[in-house]
Amino acid sequence: MPTRPTRELSPLGRVGSLLARVPFNTTTRLEIDGVHYLKKQRRAYAPMLVLLANWYAARLGLMMRMLPGPAWFGYEQLLYDVLHGRHAPASGKRALLLPRLPGRNLLDLLQRDPCLSGEGRMGLQLAAIELARLHACRTPHPLGGGRRQFSHADATIRNVLVDVERRQAVWIDFETAHTHALPAQVRHADDLLTLLSTAAAIIQPAELPALCQTVLSNYGSSVVTGAMKDLVQSWDARPLARRLAFPDLEDGRWQALCEDTARLGLH
Numbered sequence: 001m002p003t004r005p006t007r008e009l010s011p012l013g014r015v016g017s018l019l020a021r022v023p024f025n026t027t028t029r030l031e032i033d034g035v036h037y038l039k040k041q042r043r044a045y046a047p048m049l050v051l052l053a054n055w056y057a058a059r060l061g062l063m064m065r066m067l068p069g070p071a072w073f074g075y076e077q078l079l080y081d082v083l084h085g086r087h088a089p090a091s092g093k094r095a096l097l098l099p100r101l102p103g104r105n106l107l108d109l110l111q112r113d114p115c116l117s118g119e120g121r122m123g124l125q126l127a128a129i130e131l132a133r134l135h136a137c138r139t140p141h142p143l144g145g146g147r148r149q150f151s152h153a154d155a156t157i158r159n160v161l162v163d164v165e166r167r168q169a170v171w172i173d174f175e176t177a178h179t180h181a182l183p184a185q186v187r188h189a190d191d192l193l194t195l196l197s198t199a200a201a202i203i204q205p206a207e208l209p210a211l212c213q214t215v216l217s218n219y220g221s222s223v224v225t226g227a228m229k230d231l232v233q234s235w236d237a238r239p240l241a242r243r244l245a246f247p248d249l250e251d252g253r254w255q256a257l258c259e260d261t262a263r264l265g266l267h
């Protein structure tokens with residue numbers, strides 16, 4: 001019987017794999033007085049998982065941190081209000097009722113259109129435009145320290161909903177923050193790279209140049225794109241950490257992404 005090659009995981013890799021598999025929250029759909037909500041609640045063991053996730057992020061040199069329960073609760077509520085103009089009422093002390101927003105997440109769109117021939121490409125355009133809009137908003141840092149330009153800190157294709165009919169995208173899931181001291185352009189570059197790299201793991205490899213072009217041109221900031229290029233180079237110089245930080249992106253796709261961002265000649 002042929003044996004399948006197995007990839008040995010380092011202890012740090014095992015922690016990453018655990019964090020990717022164990023859910024932090026429960027989510028339940030419900031309707032109250034004709035309004036559709038998603039009830040989101042941290043699981044009882046989530047505080048331990050948050051500590052582990054933040055230890056892991058620090059070890060890898062990631063810029064994001066998971067928010068502890070009370071900070072998440074107030075921050076997600078506040079951002080639904082400030083960024084989306086929607087009220088997200090509390091349900092008891094540990095759950096939020098998030099108003100259901102229209103659209104499908106970008107992961108779903110890209111899985112259906114990996115060649116970027118229609119809805120996938122439109123989803124990327126709208127997500128990048130909306131990310132640029134949010135990055136221009138000033139919001140309080142969830143752990144205190146005053147207002148600053150917003151950054152998401154987990155800007156994956158799962159965390160943006162796209163309404164193709166209305167041509168609108170909304171970013172969701174505000175459970176993370178970038179560390180406070182980082183300059184806005186570095187935090188924004190990290191969001192842009194998260195969007196690009198999570199999309200790059202899903203689409204047809206031949207479409208990687210189109211992915212970079214679509215996202216970066218619609219985001220529309222050469223300063224942030226330049227900072228993202230620097231970030232790509234710094235991860236490329238640390239291949240072991242990079243594989244853990246971008247676990248779904250195989251080496252060939254990462255190399256193609258490096259070449260495509262460099263080739264665009266954006267400084």
Ligand SMILES: Nc1ncnc2c1ncn2[C@@H]1O[C@H](COP(=O)(O)OP(=O)(O)O)[C@@H](O)[C@H]1O
Pocket residue numbers: 024025027038040098099100101102105158159161172173174175
């Ligand atoms: N307000 C919302 N309206 C509609 N769908 C949502 C909303 N919030 C989350 N979702 C869906 O639920 C999924 C998980 O929600 P999310 O807030 O990202 O939690 P987590 O990733 O922490 O489990 C999202 O990828 C999205 O598909």
Ligand SMILES: [Mg+2]
Pocket residue numbers: 158159173
């Ligand atoms: Mg999410």
